[in-house]
Amino acid sequence: MPEAIDNKGKKYNRTMLITVLLIGTFCTVLNQTILATAFPALMKAFSISTSTVQWLTTGFLMVNGIMIPVSAWLANRFNSKWLYISAMIIFEVGTILAWISPSYAVLLAGRLVQAVGVGISMPLLQNIMLSIFPSNQRGSAMGMAGVVIGVAPAIGPTLSGWVIDSFQWRDLFGMIVPIVALVIILAIFYMKPVIKTSKPKLDWLSLSFSTIGFGSLLYGFSSVGDNGWTSRTVLATLIVGVVFIILFIWRQIKMEKPFLQLKVFLSKDFTIATILSSVVMVAMVGVEMIVPLYLQIIHGMSALDSGLTLLPGALMMAVMSPITGRAFDRIGAKRLSIAGLFLLTVGTFPFLMITRDTPIIYIVLLYALRLFGISMVMMPATTAGMNALPANLISHGTAVNNTVRQVASSIGTAVLVSVLSNVTKNQMPSNDLLKQAPLEYRSRTFMATMSGYRAAFWIAIAFSIIALIIAFFLKNGIVYSNKKTVKASTSLKNQNISQEERA
Structure with a gap:
């Protein structure tokens, strides 16, 4: 690996820079789902309704999504060292506000401030990782980033359940405050300006x-x-x-x-990779929400126990992300994605046969198999798309990719929840049956609920199959070997040259 030199020509410690990045971004991304099982405690603490408390997540995701397109302009305009430190300071302020919040309004304000920091730091992590590694080593680099971006939200519900059961809801924020403070201090010494900047007008x-x-x-x-x-x-x-x-x-x-360079879509490889990673995101987040509902409603499990059931899958993704990253550097994204999507599809089909008596270990293994497959697709496909872009468009490509995936996550969740709700509602027995035959009413109600879950899983399978078909359009061997790097598409390369000539 070539010697690490920043934009000022000074040597820096690449390992420490990456460590600071990963720890900081893990803390920020974790907050997307850390309140998943804390809502009942918060509703009781502030005497608020379900629809009101839901804004702690809805508002967070909205502000996060709004900030991601802005991140491309910020990354091109400001020194990456101080931009990252600023993002972490903003996040720390929001976390402290949430930690000490005397009212729901202050808690919500803290969450929205947190989201601003996350919306900057998450794309910046990917930009920096893609900038400090040559294209033939970006798979391994993005594999490390995948551990953070993929695993942190996955363990959020489990961690949340444990903290709520063992401590107070404030500790969900209080435990993060000192870690982020340490990250900020370390970033002052080890973060360096590694992304080339210009002065684009806002x-x-x-x-x-x-x-x-x-x-x-x-x-x-x-x-x-x-x-x-x-x-x-x-x-x-x-x-x-x-x-x-x-x-x-x-x-x-x-x-x-x-403001945001949409000409990244002129690259066919980038476009296909972005669509693929977005469809996979839909298949992942939808089931990630439906399975805990099934475990809690049908099996009567607690929020913590349902979170623990999904934990092995999250750990599987954590273990596999660096491995699939290195595999990408050797064989490219196409074969990895096809194999991973085949496993994702195979791992989703058995959910159509689940019942009240389905063993929990069966759910654990199937869910882990799904995330094993997803780990073979998500970051390799994203890296393949970024490798198709010239260096000056990577920040724009990252912003576009993250924005599309954020919207896709919202669409996926909305579609699966609406299918689950509508199918269950349409097959529910009439209230008259409750008076005439209570046992039959109970049996039909259960069957209607299970029909809703199966319909939702059919949608998840459809998304998995669509993604599998898209994977065949990826280039075979986007990265040919460790000695050869990726060539940007001709239109983008010509555009890049013309921009440099004008400058």
Whole structure:
């Protein structure tokens, strides 16, 4: 590996830089799901309803999604060292606010401030990893990033359940405060400016279109579970979101120096990889939410126990991400993705046959198999897409990829929840049967609930099969060997050269 030198020509400790990055980003991404099993305790503490407490997650994901498109401009404009430190300070302020919050309003404000820091730090992690490693070693680098981005949200519910059962809800935030403080101190010494910067102007109109568009769209999909697809609120926010995103895209295409460079989609390899990773994200997050519901409602498990049931799968993903990263550097993304999606599909089909008597160990193994397959696809496909871009477009590619995946996650969750709810509701027996034959009513109610779960799993299988088909369109051997690097698509390379000539 070549010697680590920053933008100022100074040597730096690459290992310590990566360590600081990974620990800090793990803390921030963990907060996406850390309140998963804490809602009952928070509802009791602040005397609030389910729909109100849900904003602690919905609002967090919305602000996070809004910040991701902005991250490309920030990464190109500001020194990566101080940008990362600033993101961690913002996150720390939000965490402290949540930790000491005397009211629900302050807690929600803390969560939204946290989300700003996460929206900057998560894409920045990928940008830095892609910048400090040559293209033939990016698979291993992104494999390490995959441990953080994939595993931290997965262990959130389990950690949350344990803390709530053993301590107080405030400790969910209090335990993170000293870790992030240490990360900030270490970052001052070990973080370096490793991303080339320029001075692009901030287009406020693009920022407004992006904020309103993605904010409305994410809110609309997040509201489907509670309000349904026919809700005026859901339809209105989705329509507003689509309109403003179209305006945002139109403005980016027209601008000479766009806020977010959408010409990354001129690369066929990047486009295919982004679509693939987004569809896989839908298949993952939807089932990630449905399985705990099945365990708690059908098997009567506690939130902590249902989280522990999913923990082996999260650990499987943690172990496999670096391994699949190194495999990507050797054989490319196509064969890895096809094999992984085959395992994902095979691991999802048996969920169609689950019943009340299905052994828990069966669920544990199937869920672990699914995440094993996903670990072979997610970061390798993302890395393949980034390798197809020239260096000056990597920050834009990262922002686009993360934004599309964030929206896909919201869509996937909304679709699976609505299918589960609608199928269950449509097959529920009438209330008259409850009076006439209570036992039969109970039996039919259970069958209706199980039909809802099976319908949701059918949707998950459909997404898995779609992703498997897309994987065959990936280039065979995007990275040919450790001695050869990736060539950017001709249109992007020519564009890159012309930009340099104008400069």
